[in-house]
Amino acid sequence: MTRPTRVLPVLLLAPVLLTACGSEKAGADPASGTSVRTAEAAGQGELDARAQALGVAPELVHVTEAPGFTLARQSVGVLGDDGFSATWVSRETGAHLRLSVDRGSITAATCPEQPVGDMPGERTSCERDGDAWYRTGAGRHEYAVPGRGHVVRVSGELDAVPRDVLRGAALAAHRPDDAEAAALLPSAEPVPGAPVERGDLPPAGDGAPDNNVDVGG
Template sequence: MTRFTRLLPLSLLPALVLLTACGTEKAGPEPADTLSTGAAGSAETTETTETTGTTETTETTGTTGTTGTTGSAGSAEPTAPADPATPADPATPADPADQGDLDARARALGMAPELVHVTEAAGFTLAPQSVGVLGDDGFSAVYIARKTGAQLRLSVERGSIDADTCPRQPVGGMPGERTTCVREGGLWYRTGAGRHEYARPGDGYVVRVQGETDAVPRDVLRAAARAVHRPDAAEAAALLPAPRFAGTEPPVERGDLPSFGDGAPRNDVEAGG
């Protein structure tokens, strides 16, 4: 049997090759969507293959497991990103000193804490180096006027003052000087030896503010006497210096002091010395 072969015209060959190539190209799989549901979800991928005159559809069904953000089945709200760390608030500065520390400072200077007082007067400033002990455990401080150099002396000592004892207590502690006393409310105005002062009796002690008569006017002296008060924490911290030795460490023992006799150092020289 003789078979005849039909030849296509050469002009149709490029079109036939292009058609065959397009029909046999396989489509790539589409990306699968992942759902953050916290449970197993299904992802469906469809692959389609086309041939000339025929279309094949292959369905591939798989199961994709995902882990939810809540750790249990069911839907979970997406978690917002954590905020950056918030810097800590600056530390609140502590009080300049507590009462126990202030009392320790006063005692280290030899003063009774209850006798420590401060005052204020227009144009006068405390001279820190003047702060010191007065008598057994009293307190003394000097305020200076920078413009004139005048001085106000604040002193607090144990004792009392009244109409009988006032004339017998010389102003400034200078014996032999005549003292005059005038009552002004709760104050005693006293003069003598070119000085004047206001004395105010307290609970077992006397507060005095004095100055030179020709340097400090009486009204300034009176105002300073009325302004005398116990210091608060800030005032006391500025008034009383910190003790140089807190007494927490034992003193250093010298090795050249004998344990007998008057304790004089050993001056004997060993051989070769």
């Protein structure tokens, strides 16, 4: 199956995951705060918990790479009900690649009906390219790669991201290994086990203000 590339929002750049040439493993950047050793130590259960804490189905989490693009870690999040979305940013031009994965399918019949870049009401043109679909509409273009019960999409602005970069990123999209997933997904917040006790409440009563005031008070 062919693989897509990334696209979309303008977010703070956080170093992490993929390098300009795509030769380093995710998590190798010391500035990311996640060492390779830490990433490799993360078990599958922990990684699944991280995805679920975002509301994302673990099996829909994907990563990709493109020359000159770096993951904007703040962009990682849920798409729709339990899909996945993340954005990579060009350090040189500021262009965005958005990678999104959601449940569903795409065929010759349904491709024109599905908007590019979540822009409803816009006309979509579709062109078959191997196992993928090259799609344009609303000033954006996208590669959509159907999978088993889901579609991987990589999109960007027509005038900012060349088609060959988009295609390469789409073909490079894949399920992350443990190190990549640990660098990609934020740590799951601990769930409180019991209510926090406050020390500023009286030992008796409900802690409401005392309204028993004198006349005129």
